[in-house]
Amino acid sequence: METFNALIAGFGVAMTMQNLMLGFIGVTLGTLVGVLPGVGPALTVALLLPATASFDPTGALIMFAGIYYGAMYGGSTTSILLNTPGESATIMTALEGNKMAKNGRAGPALSTSAIGSFVAGSISVVMLTVVAPLVVDVAIKFGPAEYFAVMILAFVTVSTLLGASMARGLASLFFGLWIGLIGIDGQTGQPRFTMGIPELLDGIDVVVAAVGLFAVGETLYLATYLNKAEDKLEQVKGSIWMSKSDWSRSWKPWLRGTVLGFPIGAMPAGGSEIPTFLSYSVEKKLSKNPEEFGKGAIEGVAGPEAANNASSTGTLAMLLTIGLPTSATAAIVLAAFQQYGLQPGPLLFETQPLLVWGLIASMYIGNVLLLILNLPLVGLWIKLLSIPRPLLYGGILIFATLGAYGLRNSWFDLLLLYIIGLIGFLMRRYDIPVAPTIVGMILGPIAEQQLRRALSISQGDMSIFVTKPISASILLLTVALVIGPLLWKRHLAKRAGALPEAAPT
């Protein structure tokens, strides 16, 4: 009941004219930028971070939630029509969706993805509303030791579970942690790793780092290695509406995708890759016509799309209640909170209930806006996809430099942008995942703070992390998550026995 009242109050905040407008602008901008090929949700959110700078915190965050949802949705449109998944969460959508588009069924593919996102988004926001207060009740008891343990868990899972190689994921994470160290130490005022450059005292801004890695690095990479490659844009022919059989084949995958997506997205190990892969294989197994999979089965779009959307809400639930980002995109959203001096977590529910619940209420509204916006505007998104590459990347770089320069009008930020872009280029070239770097640099300073607090409480005794039950069990889980897959691989290798050295996958 308390939750319900809080939510109603939240709707009061979200329904004001200004906040509705901001939500609408956010959803539109997010989709607009997210649709552009090569621009994933994380980059969209980073590029648009400066755009929210001049509003009050509630309005800016509501706009930001809209951007987040819009970016997620825009990415799937690109995958269906271009077969270039902007990020790993939409690989599955691209798989079936692009086949459907090739068969002239782009319309129903886009529809099932839009309506599926709406269904999944709405259901999972309800789940968030119910679950959040419960998590907050637990999280409010967390001390520094527990927080540090949770962050270690997030670090490990983000960098090891999602990439192909544990060593590369961890290398990326540690690089991010190092970037996070640059600047003035929050507790003693010592400058660290600034190399005597005054501009570095404030640290490296998240916008500069994220835009550098994602936009500049990716642009350099594409120009250098994929200049000749041509993308084939599928045309949308015929009706965009779904037929009766499309509906009856879609609704169950939507619901199953939601059920898979939300909890996995909410776990620190989550991300959206695992639920979309799971949803795809579940749908394939349950389908009455599995032979259609790989040739454009609508279930293979409906399920993973719903899972993708539900998991992104799950990620937000984690971010709001514990303050823990479990994806690069969520890490940048966390940076947006920090811009306003807000630290998401259980305390925020106490100190700023209207802001938090207004934000949650705006997610309900955002989902409706997305649905209304997307179906009629499909034609516009397709036009965006046919922008010639030279012009597209020229535009992306203009906005990238605008974001970096606009922060404090310093040419030094542009130099940093280029250097980080070069690093991003190398990481892309050698298949080192970028997401752990972002999570590391944003979460690193918080983790350090909690570590040092925990250690000053225990007067330097490291055992505080293993003697407190909650922190001990979280750490144990972390170890299990690292060792488990290794043992499993070894087990499989033993089973394969006689087979020669694992074939390249």
Next chain:
Amino acid sequence: MVSIALATLGIFVVGSTQDISAGAGYSQVGPRAFPYLIGTGLMILGGILAWQAVSGGWRNVPMDDETNHDAPDWVAFAILSTGVILHMASIAWAGFVLASTFLFTLVARGFGSRRLFRDIIVGLIVATIAFFIFTRGLGLNLPSGLLGGL
């Protein structure tokens, strides 16, 4: 070819790791613990990556069949880099709009566009719109530079 590149990366990682761990010594007691942790971690990981590179390349790398790493287009790379660096050098005095138009044109050229005139016009339009949206609408401060009087 690929193995040479991988070995170079291994050296690169080890090299940068050494820089970092040396840097970790700067700070005093307290703020030093965490950097030490990270410096050590980076060194260990650099070692593992170098070893992996020497002993047979990356593990489990999914090969992207569209990607052709054998024929890098370094001219494009250089054009893009020039664009970004010139933009950095010129933004303060030439102003956001002119610097960005120039950047846009160079990037388009880097991606193989031959239509110089179109690129300049489109770049000018995009930069001008962005300038007005961000300065007037969203209150960001951008230099107007040479075009300031217009």
